[in-house]
Amino acid sequence: MKNKYIQVVTTISSKAGAEKIAKxxxxxxxxxxxxxxxxxxxxxxxxxxxxxxxEWVCVIKTKKSLYKKVETxxxxxxxxxxxxxxxxxxxxxxxxxxxxxxxNSG
Numbered sequence: 887m888k889n890k891y892i893q894v895v896t897t898i899s900s901k902a903g904a905e906k907i908a909k910x911x912x913x914x915x916x917x918x919x920x921x922x923x924x925x926x927x928x929x930x931x932x933x934x935x936x937x938x939x940x941e942w943v944c945v946i947k948t949k950k951s952l953y954k955k956v957e958t959x960x961x962x963x964x965x966x967x968x969x970x971x972x973x974x975x976x977x978x979x980x981x982x983x984x985x986x987x988x989x990n991s992g
Contacts, residue, residue: 889975894946904942916956917948918990948991
């Protein structure tokens with residue numbers, strides 16, 4: 887497998903925003919699947935203050951080779967000054983699922 891596939895995680899302040907990003911990634915064949923969960927409660931430090939926010943999480947399944955394009959597609963409509971965009975390699979997975987990712991992204 888050699889880590890050809892990744893999960894990218896981002897958070898956003900609205901369900902509508904999460905769905906907009908998800909649909910753009912799927913339509914552009916930049917991801918095979920985007921799962922949206924939320925709302926979640928995030929507690930973080932921002933500009934010297936502790937903040938609390940309601941957010942939605944997007945978990946994106948894609949090819950590692952598409953990461954930069956995925957990052958750009960997330961940043962473009964994202965309302966945050968510094969959006970969370972984290973990629974994690976898929977170390978092991980169902981081979982048929984990986985084949986499905988390959989066929990449905992890129």
